[in-house]
Structure formats: C-alpha cells, structure tokens
Amino acid sequence: AQSVSQHNHHVILSEAASLELGCNYSYGGTVNLFWYVQYPGQHLQLLLKYFSGDPLVKGIKGFEAEFIKSKFSFNLRKPSVQWSDTAEYFCAVNLNYGGSQGNLIFGKGTKLSVKP
Amino acid sequence: DGGITQSPKYLFRKEGQNVTLSCEQNLNHDAMYWYRQDPGQGLRLIYYSQIVNDFQKGDIAEGYSVSREKKESFPLTVTSAQKNPTAFYLCASTADIRYYQPQHFGDGTRLSIL
Numbered sequence: 001a002q003s004v005s006q007h008n009h010h011v012i013l014s015e016a017a018s019l020e021l022g023c024n025y026s027y028g029g030t031v032n033l034f035w036y037v038q039y040p041g042q043h044l045q046l047l048l049k050y051f052s053g054d055p056l057v058k059g060i061k062g063f064e065a066e067f068i069k070s071k072f073s074f075n076l077r078k079p080s081v082q083w084s085d086t087a088e089y090f091c092a093v094n095l096n097y098g099g100s101q102g103n104l105i106f107g108k109g110t111k112l113s114v115k116p
Numbered sequence: 117d118g119g120i121t122q123s124p125k126y127l128f129r130k131e132g133q134n135v136t137l138s139c140e141q142n143l144n145h146d147a148m149y150w151y152r153q154d155p156g157q158g159l160r161l162i163y164y165s166q167i168v169n170d171f172q173k174g175d176i177a178e179g180y181s182v183s184r185e186k187k188e189s190f191p192l193t194v195t196s197a198q199k200n201p202t203a204f205y206l207c208a209s210t211a212d213i214r215y216y217q218p219q220h221f222g223d224g225t226r227l228s229i230l
Contacts, residue, residue: 043221
C-alpha cells in the first residue's frame, strides 16, 4: 500500500535556525505533493504544492520544498524560522492515475516548536 | 466568505449511542471527505463522496456511516459499532477529484466518550 513517511515526530529549534522536515513516499508513478500546516487552534491550511515543472516549489511565509523523484522525497525547508512557525506540519501525496487523482495520503505529521 | 463549517466543535457520546457530526460547505465543491486525526497518527480517510448520492469507504470506514443528499452537506454518523471513537474529526472538500485541487478543511469536531 502507498504510504507517506515523515521522519521526525517533534523538532525543536531556536529562532533563526534553519529548518528541514523530511517527507518520503512509496509510489513509483506520478504524484502530486503537498505540505499542510496546522497552527495551534487553527484549521489545516495549504503551505505549498507540487504538480509538475520546477521541482523547487516556493510556498507562503518563506517555506520551500524540493521534489527529488529519484529519492521519492519532498522535504520542506525554511532558511530561518520564527516563533510564529510553531505548528504541526503534514506532508501529503496524491496519486495521479493518468489525469485523475486519487485521495490524499497523509503522513503522521511533524510538530515544530520554535523557541524565542 | 466561502468555507467549510463543522458543528459542533465538541461532542460527547455515551456508550451505545450514535452521534452525527455536521459538515456544510458553500464552496460549490463536488467532492467531500471525512478524516479522523489521532495524536501521532496523522489524518486517516473515513469516507469520501465525489457527487451527490454517492460515497465511498476510505481506509477506516468501519463503525461510521455517511450520507450525501445535498451537494453542500456531508454528515458523518459515528455508530455504537465504532469502539474507539475518541478523536478529532475533520471534514474537507475539493472542487473536482479529477483535477489537481488541494482540499479545503473545516475547523474540526472533537468527539469524546462520556
């Protein structure tokens, strides 16, 4: 069965530190890739997405992610985190069956805590 | 503003009782979804519906039921057969499952057992 793995359950960083959250998926075909964020007390919202084209995707709030097909990875990065980035981050994969997409498969999430 | 409304925000269930969680959207989206979120488990798909009067089981459908009588509404019933219902339930929608549309989410309902 297809799956999405997020390597870190909880990441703790100081402000201005660089961030990289890992995401790997297990599917050899065409995929669409997403990162969602859930700030404390708020609903899930889309951070960035990859469908095709440039594998380096820019999202909101200075986040970016790189799709590396050979590694089945879509890691999330930010050069300098802020206290307001404290949230839970979910990677999700959507399998592309020749133009129609399947349902989103979510990773288990990574909690990011940023110390001021 | 368009969006997804889930109610209630908190819900308590007694043993042997069925409860229904409401999800309404005014985004004119075709597809709607119910997810269950447990700590450390991420989101798992319960049921989804691509069009009115049609729905499909997701990965963890046992103990749950849904209906889709209107495009705007996709209520989820947690039946007494669901032995571990305590969780956070999220409803989502997307414009058309055939297209590359990420899903929009509601604020969730937290269900607990009395």
